Amino acid sequence: MNNEYHNLGNSLQESGKFDEAATAYKQAVELNPDFSWSYHGLGDVLVKLERWEEAVVAYNKAVELNPDFSWSYHNLGDVLLKLEQWENAAAAYRCEIELKSDFAWSFGNLGDALTKLKQWNEAIYAYLKAILIDRYLPGIYEKLGYVLRQAESDLRSVFLPGELPITLENRDFYLGVGRSLAQGDRLESAIIFCKLLLTNQPICDMLAVQLGEFLQEQEKCDRALASSREIVAQKPDDCWSYYNLGAVLSHQKKWNEAATSFLKAIKINPDIPWWFYYNLWEVLVKENKLDQVENLCREVVAAQPEAFWPYLNLGEVLTRQGKITNAIDCYRTVSFKQTFAYLVAKKQEHWNLKSVKAPNFIIIGSQRCGTTSLYTYLAQHPQILTPIKKEMDFFSWHFDRGIDWYLAHFPPIPAGEQFLTGEASPSYFDCREAPGRLYSAFPEVKLVVLLRNPVDRAISQFYRLTELNWEGRSFDRAISDEIARLAQNPAYIIGEEPGNYLARGRYIEFIKNWLDCFPKSQLLILRSEDFYASAATTVLQVLDFLDLPEYQLPEYPNANPGSYQPISDSVRDWLSDYFRPYNQELEDYLGRRFDWA
Numbered sequence: 234m235n236n237e238y239h240n241l242g243n244s245l246q247e248s249g250k251f252d253e254a255a256t257a258y259k260q261a262v263e264l265n266p267d268f269s270w271s272y273h274g275l276g277d278v279l280v281k282l283e284r285w286e287e288a289v290v291a292y293n294k295a296v297e298l299n300p301d302f303s304w305s306y307h308n309l310g311d312v313l314l315k316l317e318q319w320e321n322a323a324a325a326y327r328c329e330i331e332l333k334s335d336f337a338w339s340f341g342n343l344g345d346a347l348t349k350l351k352q353w354n355e356a357i358y359a360y361l362k363a364i365l366i367d368r369y370l371p372g373i374y375e376k377l378g379y380v381l382r383q384a385e386s387d388l389r390s391v392f393l394p395g396e397l398p399i400t401l402e403n404r405d406f407y408l409g410v411g412r413s414l415a416q417g418d419r420l421e422s423a424i425i426f427c428k429l430l431l432t433n434q435p436i437c438d439m440l441a442v443q444l445g446e447f448l449q450e451q452e453k454c455d456r457a458l459a460s461s462r463e464i465v466a467q468k469p470d471d472c473w474s475y476y477n478l479g480a481v482l483s484h485q486k487k488w489n490e491a492a493t494s495f496l497k498a499i500k501i502n503p504d505i506p507w508w509f510y511y512n513l514w515e516v517l518v519k520e521n522k523l524d525q526v527e528n529l530c531r532e533v534v535a536a537q538p539e540a541f542w543p544y545l546n547l548g549e550v551l552t553r554q555g556k557i558t559n560a561i562d563c564y565r566t567v568s569f570k571q572t573f574a575y576l577v578a579k580k581q582e583h584w585n586l587k588s589v590k591a592p593n594f595i596i597i598g599s600q601r602c603g604t605t606s607l608y609t610y611l612a613q614h615p616q617i618l619t620p621i622k623k624e625m626d627f628f629s630w631h632f633d634r635g636i637d638w639y640l641a642h643f644p645p646i647p648a649g650e651q652f653l654t655g656e657a658s659p660s661y662f663d664c665r666e667a668p669g670r671l672y673s674a675f676p677e678v679k680l681v682v683l684l685r686n687p688v689d690r691a692i693s694q695f696y697r698l699t700e701l702n703w704e705g706r707s708f709d710r711a712i713s714d715e716i717a718r719l720a721q722n723p724a725y726i727i728g729e730e731p732g733n734y735l736a737r738g739r740y741i742e743f744i745k746n747w748l749d750c751f752p753k754s755q756l757l758i759l760r761s762e763d764f765y766a767s768a769a770t771t772v773l774q775v776l777d778f779l780d781l782p783e784y785q786l787p788e789y790p791n792a793n794p795g796s797y798q799p800i801s802d803s804v805r806d807w808l809s810d811y812f813r814p815y816n817q818e819l820e821d822y823l824g825r826r827f828d829w830a
Contacts, residue, residue: 598662
């Protein structure tokens with residue numbers, strides 16, 4: 234009978250019926266209080282139900298009855314971490330490690346508990362063991378970097394005799410750790426780590442060279458920070474001086490100072506599109522500053538009820554707080570304000586406005602290929618009404634916010650009039666999930682793609698992100714980092730953060746993905762070089778694709794220009810060689826020439 238209840242508990246747990254599973258496991262242990270597996274299963278479902286204290290009791294009984302099952306210790310440690318019982322959690326992980334010493338998460342979690350206990354050297358050792366097993370463990374280098382900085386004054390005792398000794402055999406491992414710390418913009422930690430290594434192996438030339446490179450890079454960071462602080466001192470009332478300081482501080486992982494600078498920038502000028510600056514929001518979320526931004530935006534909106542950007546920024550704050558319904562109300566209000574202002578300007582105030590059911594067109598990419606300019610030109614057509622933001626990134630990065638959140642950005646359309654609306658999110662093009670998501674929602678939407686010589690696109694993206702203070706690496710360093718990342722996971726496209734200078738230029742992979750979902754007749758693929766040479770001609774081509782009448786603008790200025798020094802011929806040649814096979818495959822697949830040298 235005991236086995237029947239135990240097996241029932243297993244089945245119910247697999248079906249996601251955790252309350253019923255807990256009842257079955259309890260009945261099993263009542264019938265056989267010496268069967269450890271029922272206690273372990275009970276602990277698992279109690280964790281799912283977030284009944285932490287009860288889970289601890291169940292796991293403790295499981296390890297008491299079966300002290301040789303490592304997984305019970307691991308799960309017990311996880312629950313004790315959740316309950317902030319750091320010493321007991323560390324003890325549980327140590328018991329697990331004695332039984333199973335090749336699981337990276339055990340050492341990583343032990344390091345977390347030891348960090349909370351401020352046992353810095355032991356935490357360093359635990360994190361190094363975790364990296365030795367799995368150097369790609371999420372967040373591991375940031376954690377190691379933190380404890381290295383805390384323990385800087387007493388690092389000589391980290392490497393205990395016989396435990397992770399620095400030898401010729403494992404020197405490459407330690408060098409790799411140092412480089413990984415630096416690649417994660419944790420230069421201070423990388424420098425501390427190299428100095429630690431050199432105290433144990435002072436005559437290692439490779440370590441000395443690596444330390445020298447890190448020190449040079451740190452000097453560059455120090456100069457950038459000093460320059461940003463000087464600009465703030467010179468322009469204390471300029472929001473951009475504070476924004477740029479915050480960006481530099483965020484590169485160096487000085488999160489609290491960065492958040493303070495970003496808040497100052499918003500306070501100085503809340504009436505600009507702060508929603509666009511993702512690194513600002515990343516830091517404010519990390520430092521739990523959203524409530525302050527919300528209060529600031531509400532004060533501005535109350536004082537200026539006709540405000541546009543503060544209202545939109547308030548929607549962004551509410552979205553990031555998970556207050557999606559309130560955010561939708563903000564977006565709809567701003568959308569109405571924008572549409573009403575347009576109708577007033579056209580002396581057409583009395584139209585009955587209807588909510589948008591779907592966008593008519595979307596410019597899906599690619600980044601740095603002219604999407605902003607094309608969108609700007611189309612927005613001036615008398616039969617196009619634009620949403621409140623050019624880029625919503627919904628089908629790529631923010632799909633979890635729901636379709637109502639997405640549609641709230643679009644303008645209400647005057648009933649009975651032939652208006653179109655659409656957005657431009659270049660992140661869609663290279664997002665592997667976007668085509669399926671978009672087709673499921675709006676199968677009839679028309680899609681526009683701009684493709685630029687991928688060499689020029691990569692260079693332009695890098696310098697644009699550098700200009701925005703979102704990218705702090707050299708071009709060579711950024712490319713080498715990406716090559717290393719793609720070697721581990723060729724299909725991995727990261728989100729908003731800098732990167733993908735190479736991956737985003739492998740257009741053939743993404744074009745195939747889109748044409749697997751959408752018919753070719755709904756996809757207009759344009760060559761950026763043709764657009765730059767004759768914007769008016771390309772715009773007419775797009776209008777014809779959208780079944781809109783011709784419309785000429787007086788001029789076609791570049792809406793998102795970039796300027797930078799030419800890169801060396803050797804780097805350009807390397808990039809050309811890298812992209813050549815992808816370009817050839819694209820031409821063969823589409824049956825057209827792009828003529829990218």
